[in-house]
Amino acid sequence: xxxxTNSLRLMKTGxxxxxxxxxxxxxxxxxxxxxxxxxxxxxxxxRHPTIRHVLTRHEQGATHMADxxxxxxxxxxxxxxxxxxxxxxxxxxxxxxxxxxxxxxxxTGQVPTTALGSDAFQETDTVGISQPVVKHNYLVTDVxxxxxxxxxAFHVARSGRPGPVLVDIPKDIQLARSSETWPEPxxxxxxxxxxxxxxxxxxxxxxxxxxxxxERPVILAGHGVAMSGSVxxxxxxxxxxxxxxxxxxxxxxxxxxxxxLCLGMMGMHGGAAVNQAIQHADLLLALGMRFDDxxxxxxxxxxxxxxxxxxxxxxxxxxxxxxxxxxIACDLREALDTLVPAIPATxxxxxxxQIRAWQxxxxxxxxxxxxxSEGPLLAxxxxxxxxxxxxxxxxxxxxxxxHQMWEAQYFPHDHPGTLVTSGGMGTMGFALxxxxxxxxxxxxxxxxxxxxxxxxQMTMAELATAVQEGIAIKIVIVNNGYLGMVRQWQExxxxxxxxxxxxxxxxxxxxAEAYGIPSVRVSQRDQLTAAIASVQAHAEGPILLELVxxxxxxxxxxxxxxxxxxxxxxxxxxxxxxxP
Amino acid sequence: MIHRQDPLTPRPVLxxxxxxxxxxxxxxxxxxxxxxxxxxTRVTLGTTEHDHVTRLTFALAxxxxxxxxxxxxxxxxxxxxVLDHSQGAVVARDLLLVKVSAGPTERAAIAQVCxxxxxxxxxxxxxxxxxxxxxxxxxxxxxxxxxxxYGIEEMTxxxxxxxxxxxxxxxxxxxxxxxxxxxxxxxxxx
Ligand SMILES: Cc1ncc(C[n+]2csc(CCOP(=O)(O)OP(=O)(O)O)c2C)c(N)n1
Numbered sequence: 079x080x081x082x083t084n085s086l087r088l089m090k091t092g093x094x095x096x097x098x099x100x101x102x103x104x105x106x107x108x109x110x111x112x113x114x115x116x117x118x119x120x121x122x123x124x125r126h127p128t129i130r131h132v133l134t135r136h137e138q139g140a141t142h143m144a145d146x147x148x149x150x151x152x153x154x155x156x157x158x159x160x161x162x163x164x165x166x167x168x169x170x171x172x173x174x175x176x177x178x179x180x181x182x183x184x185x186t187g188q189v190p191t192t193a194l195g196s197d198a199f200q201e202t203d204t205v206g207i208s209q210p211v212v213k214h215n216y217l218v219t220d221v222x223x224x225x226x227x228x229x230x231a232f233h234v235a236r237s238g239r240p241g242p243v244l245v246d247i248p249k250d251i252q253l254a255r256s257s258e259t260w261p262e263p264x265x266x267x268x269x270x271x272x273x274x275x276x277x278x279x280x281x282x283x284x285x286x287x288x289x290x291x292x293e294r295p296v297i298l299a300g301h302g303v304a305m306s307g308s309v310x311x312x313x314x315x316x317x318x319x320x321x322x323x324x325x326x327x328x329x330x331x332x333x334x335x336x337x338x339l340c341l342g343m344m345g346m347h348g349g350a351a352v353n354q355a356i357q358h359a360d361l362l363l364a365l366g367m368r369f370d371d372x373x374x375x376x377x378x379x380x381x382x383x384x385x386x387x388x389x390x391x392x393x394x395x396x397x398x399x400x401x402x403x404x405x406i407a408c409d410l411r412e413a414l415d416t417l418v419p420a421i422p423a424t425x426x427x428x429x430x431x432q433i434r435a436w437q438x439x440x441x442x443x444x445x446x447x448x449x450x451s452e453g454p455l456l457a458x459x460x461x462x463x464x465x466x467x468x469x470x471x472x473x474x475x476x477x478x479x480x481h482q483m484w485e486a487q488y489f490p491h492d493h494p495g496t497l498v499t500s501g502g503m504g505t506m507g508f509a510l511x512x513x514x515x516x517x518x519x520x521x522x523x524x525x526x527x528x529x530x531x532x533x534x535q536m537t538m539a540e541l542a543t544a545v546q547e548g549i550a551i552k553i554v555i556v557n558n559g560y561l562g563m564v565r566q567w568q569e570x571x572x573x574x575x576x577x578x579x580x581x582x583x584x585x586x587x588x589x590a591e592a593y594g595i596p597s598v599r600v601s602q603r604d605q606l607t608a609a610i611a612s613v614q615a616h617a618e619g620p621i622l623l624e625l626v627x628x629x630x631x632x633x634x635x636x637x638x639x640x641x642x643x644x645x646x647x648x649x650x651x652x653x654x655x656x657x658p
Numbered sequence: 659m660i661h662r663q664d665p666l667t668p669r670p671v672l673x674x675x676x677x678x679x680x681x682x683x684x685x686x687x688x689x690x691x692x693x694x695x696x697x698x699t700r701v702t703l704g705t706t707e708h709d710h711v712t713r714l715t716f717a718l719a720x721x722x723x724x725x726x727x728x729x730x731x732x733x734x735x736x737x738x739x740v741l742d743h744s745q746g747a748v749v750a751r752d753l754l755l756v757k758v759s760a761g762p763t764e765r766a767a768i769a770q771v772c773x774x775x776x777x778x779x780x781x782x783x784x785x786x787x788x789x790x791x792x793x794x795x796x797x798x799x800x801x802x803x804x805x806x807x808y809g810i811e812e813m814t815x816x817x818x819x820x821x822x823x824x825x826x827x828x829x830x831x832x833x834x835x836x837x838x839x840x841x842x843x844x845x846x847x848x
Contacts, residue, residue, distance in 0.1 A: 205682065206682075206685060206689070209685075209686065209689045210689060210692075210693045213735070214735045214736075217682070222845070223841060223845075225845070226840075226841050226845055229844075230840075234735065239733075261844035261845050262844075263843065263844050265840070265844070266835075266840070267735065267835075267840075392733060393729070393732055393733070394729045394730055394732060394733040396729075397729070
């Protein structure tokens with residue numbers, strides 16, 4: 079044997095390097111789907127038994143699982159897919175992770191470098207297609223650069239404002255050999271240089287001035303609170319300075335909703351009193367949130383009396399939608415740790431009294447104050463029952479639509495990470511696969527996937543994944559026979575022309591049965607609690623609960639898109655609702 | 659029809675970015691401009707004193723758009739530095755190549771015009787000449803308006819390339835943080 083072949087033997091293939099890197103990163107599970115261009119990597123997988131591979135039924139499912147896994151574990155979720163259709167199937171999941179700042183790394187096979195650009199079988203410009211929906215991506219064209227690229231990919235995914243990263247690896251690179259393995263020096267990125275706001279004396283002074291001068295302050299708590307580990311810090315801040323806290327959809331769990339200072343969710347389907355408080359506030363402290371249009375309503379009239387302080391880790395978010403008096407681009411926890419102790423405590427009881435009056439008025443309109451004793455189940459009731467039976471001690475993963483908003487309104491979350499949902503992208507089909515990822519990250523926790531009849535049918539093929547992998551999640555379908563949220567818009571804004579929203583569904587219980595999954599269907603009020611309890615008690619493997627609810631129910635209140643935040647369509651008060 | 663700036667349009671606001679010379683930088687940048695809805699932006703790419711670093715210059719219609727671009731560019735990973743030129747003193751130059759119809763009788767007059775504008779005739783054909791000029795927007799607009807009556811056959815005009823006037827050299831330490839440099843640092847050649 080000559081020297082050259084000998085040293086080649088000592089070198090590793092790209093596929094070996096890839097798995098070595100995943101091991102070095104501490105990856106425990108990979109969600110994927112094989113195919114020609116990724117086969118060398120799948121072949122090598124057999125020699126790396128410490129990493130569990132979950133075979134999904136669609137690559138979109140793999141991305142949502144990795145996303146759910148990442149959100150629940152705080153680690154990077156990993157996806158493996160083949161070139162062409164495998165890679166294009168990732169796009170929705172990448173976009174979903176991008177919008178909600180979820181760290182995932184997708185590794186895709188690609189046609190050999192020699193065939194790139196030739197319309198080879200299953201060739202697609204994966205880097206080009208994914209570019210707008212990833213934080214960063216790479217095409218590896220030299221096996222010597224693979225290890226470094228992978229290490230950097232993981233670093234990029236989780237650093238700063240986290241997000242999805244894609245690494246496209248041609249087949250010949252997976253087979254080529256290199257002696258380059260894990261680079262030891264820590265990765266440093268240009269992005270880490272000099273773009274954060276220094277929290278210096280000026281900054282502290284300005285923060286103090288604004289805070290002390292405020293009579294009607296409101297904290298707006300977003301996803302960044304939990305992501306930066308600021309839950310306790312925020313709570314101490316709100317309590318010490320006596321400031322009411324409004325939360326975004328993804329901010330749920332960042333501040334306990336049963337806390338007296340918690341106002342609840344803001345925005346399009348937020349509480350009426352919450353939006354009123356924001357519109358009347360004289361200071362908004364926006365913490366780890368980004369003034370999404372679903373949160374602000376019409377920008378021109380948003381919180382017109384309020385000065386704004388905005389703290390977010392992403393400098394590009396500061397001043398993007400809403401002009402601010404003080405913008406601080408910085409890790410939220412670092413910022414609060416420095417700023418808060420420097421400012422003397424404050425109290426705002428007249429302001430809280432005013433908000434309490436608004437809340438009282440809103441409560442009178444609440445559907446749960448006037449539950450019907452007959453007729454179909456209401457979605458609000460079933461969510462409320464779910465909350466009572468579980469005692470809120472579970473992680474909910476919701477899909478997108480009316481049920482998502484009802485969950486947000488009727489299921490208070492007191493702990494970070496107990497609601498996982500697609501907020502920024504609003505991706506139907508998210509709940510089932512994401513819940514599987516969440517459960518894998520938190521096997522000790524009870525995990526409920528809550529979906530509508532529409533969204534569930536988008537990714538229900540992943541039931542097979544749940545069974546094959548023995549993942550014991552609880553699946554709730556809130557079945558209203560419509561694409562409910564779209565039906566609601568048609569009812570309000572399109573003169574009740576229900577174009578393409580009535581929805582035929584299969585018998586969900588028989589679908590479950592075909593997969594060997596036990597199921598329960600409930601349409602009667604008196605069976606609701608017992609049914610949820612029986613589903614909760616089921617310990618072995620997945621279980622499905624179909625809740626048949628009122629078809630024409632509407633999520634109140636609602637701020638029509640583009641309207642002032644306190645221009646809300648409200649549920650009529652009980653007394654005026656006498657007529658059927 | 660020739661494309662030239664309406665004399666009433668305000669001068670463009672210039673922003674430069676120093677970026678890693680990724681092989682797909684051009685598509686990344688155009689993709690970025692589309693994603694962030696910058697619709698009327700001229701962009702010029704140029705090599706720099708460092709092999710692994712590219713310099714981009716953007717010409718924008720307003721101060722507000724320039725500020726937005728600066729903010730958005732800063733979150734792009736392959737961008738190492740962003741320079742907002744709206745305040746600082748800079749040298750900015752576009753390159754213009756224009757083919758003007760000119761028979762033997764017009765050539766001399768065009769040559770005279772070129773002299774005034776410090777442009778050059780770089781090609782002569784029986785019925786036309788090619789004029790080359792570099793300069794800022796105003797100068798090139800001025801030159802073109804004088805050449806129009808002769809008949810513009812063809813032209814191409816680049817966006818601006820920009821350098822700051824001061825002694826300060828912004829790109830100096832940036833090359834070290836380019837992808838290639840980071841790679842070399844992490845995995846030195848054996
Ligand atoms: C992938 C995708 N397609 C379309 C939409 C638009 N959309 C938003 S909510 C909704 C209806 C959802 O219906 P369903 O899943 O039955 O839930 P419901 O609103 O009835 O609770 C639709 C179609 C979307 N958000 N995602």
